[in-house]
Amino acid sequence: MAQRVPAMDLLSRLAALEEQVATLRRTGWERDELPLWPTSYTAMAFNDGTVFSTQWESVMSPRTASLSMGLTFVGDQVSGTNTGGAWQVLLGGAVVWSGTVLPNFTVQYANTVLDLLPYRGQAELRVEIQSRRTSGASTGGKYGNGGSIGLAPRFARLL
Structure with missing residues (x-):
C-alpha cells in the first residue's frame, strides 16, 4: 500500500533543519584515529643512537586533508650528564x-596538523616518527651507549 508523506510548509521544514544542525554541532566532528605501531617492545620507544632511527610507524591510505599529531618526548640523564636529541x-x-629534545630531563610535548593533500593520490603512505641522540654521555644509560631519547605519540587523528 502506498504511503503519503504529509505536506510540510516552509517554516516547519526550516525548524526541522535547524534542529538537525544543532544536533550535529553538539556531537562534534567525526575523526579517525591513525594507529601508530612501536618498532620496539617498550611502551615508550627509546633510542640512544646518534643517527635517526624509526621508533613508531604506520601505513595509511590518505583519504582526508590533514593529520593532526601530538608527540611526547624526554631526554635522559646518565651520571649527572643530561642527554638531548632530535626528532622528525x-x-x-x-x-x-x-x-629538538632539550637536554634537561623533562617531558616535552609538540602538536601540529600535517597537510595530506600532496599525498591524496597514493594508495599507501608510510608515516614514520624518528629520533636520535645529539648530546650527553657516551657510555652508560639504558642500552650502554649513553643517554636515551624517549619518544611516543599522544594522538594521531585524520581530519
Missing part, C-alpha cells in the same frame, strides 16, 4: 616536521 616525522620518506 616523515611522510612517504620525506621529513615534514622536526624538532
Whole structure:
C-alpha cells in the first residue's frame, strides 16, 4: 500500500533543519584515529643512537586533508650528564616536521596538523616518527651507549 508523506510548509521544514544542525554541532566532528605501531617492545620507544632511527610507524591510505599529531618526548640523564636529541616525522620518506629534545630531563610535548593533500593520490603512505641522540654521555644509560631519547605519540587523528 502506498504511503503519503504529509505536506510540510516552509517554516516547519526550516525548524526541522535547524534542529538537525544543532544536533550535529553538539556531537562534534567525526575523526579517525591513525594507529601508530612501536618498532620496539617498550611502551615508550627509546633510542640512544646518534643517527635517526624509526621508533613508531604506520601505513595509511590518505583519504582526508590533514593529520593532526601530538608527540611526547624526554631526554635522559646518565651520571649527572643530561642527554638531548632530535626528532622528525616523515611522510612517504620525506621529513615534514622536526624538532629538538632539550637536554634537561623533562617531558616535552609538540602538536601540529600535517597537510595530506600532496599525498591524496597514493594508495599507501608510510608515516614514520624518528629520533636520535645529539648530546650527553657516551657510555652508560639504558642500552650502554649513553643517554636515551624517549619518544611516543599522544594522538594521531585524520581530519
